Amino acid sequence: xxxxxxxxxxxxxxxxxxxxxxxxxxxxxxxxxxxxxxxxxxxxxxxxxxxxxxxxxxxxxxxxxxxxxxxxxxxxxxxxxxxxxxxxxxxxxxxxxxxxxxxxxxxxxxxxxxxxxxxxxxxxxxxxxxxxxxxxxxxxxxxxxxxxxxx
Numbered sequence: 001x002x003x004x005x006x007x008x009x010x011x012x013x014x015x016x017x018x019x020x021x022x023x024x025x026x027x028x029x030x031x032x033x034x035x036x037x038x039x040x041x042x043x044x045x046x047x048x049x050x051x052x053x054x055x056x057x058x059x060x061x062x063x064x065x066x067x068x069x070x071x072x073x074x075x076x077x078x079x080x081x082x083x084x085x086x087x088x089x090x091x092x093x094x095x096x097x098x099x100x101x102x103x104x105x106x107x108x109x110x111x112x113x114x115x116x117x118x119x120x121x122x123x124x125x126x127x128x129x130x131x132x133x134x135x136x137x138x139x140x141x142x143x144x145x146x147x148x149x150x151x
Contacts (some may be wrong), residue, residue: 060097063089067097068121071107076124079116 029036048057066087071078074087083094098119110118 012146063087063093064097064101067094067101071119071121071125075126076121078121080092083119 015081015082067078067083067089070083072085074082078098079089080095080098083089083098084091087094091096095117098107099109101121102119107119107121110120112118
């Protein structure tokens with residue numbers, strides 16, 4: 001039975017009997033459902049806010065994957081402008097994400113003589129292409145850090 005029907009029935013009983021008991025029941029039959037509905041509304045809005053916070057995180061993860069794919073296609077070498085060209089990121093977004101990769105140890109940064117920043121991804125480098133990784137502690141293409149092995 002709907003809340004409105006319950007309120008109408010108890011309201012009719014109060015109107016015909018004029019008993020204060022039915023008036024109290026009518027108030028609670030109308031108020032309790034309203035409070036319950038208000039609680040559900042608050043819960044739904046908090047879930048919407050939570051989902052709204054997750055969307056930028058999901059978008060960021062998608063863009064990171066795009067840049068990793070671009071790095072693989074470019075043999076492990078990316079500049080922010082190349083990364084932006086090969087993804088849906090702006091140059092600023094690409095630079096920010098690439099810096100994050102470098103900070104977390106997934107890439108190294110090399111500054112070229114012309115001032116360009118080149119991000120190097122060891123996992124995507126072709127066999128034998130290890131220049132730029134020895135200084136950062138990568139041991140060739142093995143992906144291990146810390147020890148450098150002579151071949």
